[in-house]
Amino acid sequence: MRVSIERLTKRFGKVVAVQDLSLEIMDGEFVALLGPSGCGKTTVLLTVAGIYRPTHGWIRFDGKVVNDLPPRERNIGMVFQSYALYPHMTVYENIAFPLTLRRMPRAEIHRRVVAAAQLLQIEELLDRRPGQLSGGQQQRVALCRALAKEPDLLLLDEPLSNLDARLRLLARAEIKRLQKELGITTIFVTHDQVEAMTMADRIAVLNQGVLQQFDTPEALYTRPANLFVAEFIGSPPMNFLEGSLTVHGSALRLTGPEWHVTLPEGLKSWAEAVRDRDRLILGVRPEHVRLAPSEEGELRAEVYVIEPLGRDVLVNLRIGSLRLRALVPPPFPWKVGDIVGLHFDPAHLYLFDPHTGVLIGRS
Amino acid sequence: MGNWIKKGTPYLILAALSLPLLLLYAWLFIGAFSPRTHGLIPEGFTLSNWSFLFTPWGNRPSIWVAALNSTLLAGGYTVxxxxxxxxxxxxxxxxxxxxRRFFMMLVLVLHAFPSITLLIAIFYVLRALRLYDTLIGVALVKTALELPLGVWVMKGFFDNVSWDIEMAALIDGCSRLQAWRRVMIPMVRPGIAALAVFAFVLGWNEFLLPYIYMPSARNWTLSVFIRSVTAGGAGEILFVNYGVIAAAGLFYVLPVLLFFLFTQRYLLQIYAGGVKG
Structure with a gap:
């Protein structure tokens, strides 16, 4: 089913939870709503579910406006962060509950419950009560209850955040596989950019109720629309250096209090277009910072903290009051307090407008 | 040794404070089964105090009628x-x-309101509704007076059910009413049980309302019945037989004691359920 969110605004009293949001979700697509807590992503989900009514705007399913349709008539499956299993019912009754409400014949209910339970490998739990299950099992039951309805739309509200790290990794892959296998249009709410990046076809990044960017994970990573997306997507987050633009012969430099960076060819034309701007922000991802002996680099920085991550080493550096992060392959030959030289990969630099946060250009 | 004193002291204080109550109950038990008592010392053993179970007592109706009335009043009011x-x-x-907020405040205020000041007004209302001197009338009055507490306690239990569960029910295909009946009510069942026990005991113990609004002897509840024994019935020369009164009192209190034994688990939840604003 195709889901269109058109100019959706949702207010609670004076608080604006979602503002003028428009998203077009294709049939069978897996879309993540990503943002920090309180950004309005769960509000969007509950509005699509029909729990909240839009203050302005429309929700359409396959082109038909459903603003006034009660939740039970929307044929939606939903998994809550708390799983929201009915504690007074067994697992079987939980999964069967939506089907019973539709007055489905008993045999058909049984067939569907067993099929869904097999799909999620929880057949042996059917007689238990939710209170007797582990978090991972409860999550499976919740997903099973949502899928047994054979919904047109699956809504997932942070379904992984109550699982431990190892289970989360398993469930992540599992949900992605199921979604592709069943082809159900899915909206997934999360504050974890890794979850969104690994699972979703497209990601809508929200901040304070406003859509920042709606694009594929790869595009969000390589072409962030603004500072917020650039910082939110990618772990560890992008480094930002704010300075003023100065001309040195044919070269353009961004100059800060204790440093200056010569802009590479790729960024020069962008920078020239905004020369009237007094200040600019240069963005560079930690994986695009190279370290060198102190006399070689373009910048000189002090090693502040070293965090070995196994495959890489995350190095925290400082230049005066400026903090930078670099992700470099081991072995790491320096120690805390050493002065090292820095290069920024000239092919992966970004320029942002410090006032609006908007991306000006990238090399 | 010091530790023992430290742990034992609160119990000692509690025991001392509870002693008068314990003595009362002790007297009730001893007095009910002896012809006379000197303080707590019984003078022999007898079952003759219990004859009221089989033969009417003076010109009063049978105590079983009063027991039935008490049960109906407490049960009806509880439901x-x-x-x-x-x-x-x-x-x-x-x-x-x-x-909604105003209503919630009103409920709290009404809970604190001294209902005794309403006695005369209620009398007029009952008479106007032709419910004076009827069980259902008194049950309704008792319900009205205890509703603020009941509503507030149940609200605490509903508040403790997560919104997610109710939303899940709505998405799973329930109407609001179905969600209430099939998901919410089962989840607050401990609260309902607690309130039921609490209300039943309160109704069983009620004296003032049946005494004032149900004067006919056929409507007497146990509490009114026992009062008539201590105060003397109409045109009766007052001769108080304490042994019989103790027996009748025990007859009155026994169901409540048994009830408490089996249901105290639920009663405790009235407080555990919590009252959240």
Missing amino acids: ILLLISSTAAYALSRLSFRG
């Missing part, structure tokens, strides 16, 4: 209270409507 509390509390806990 009405539960029905209204569980719906009203759900509305106050879950629905947003104009005047």
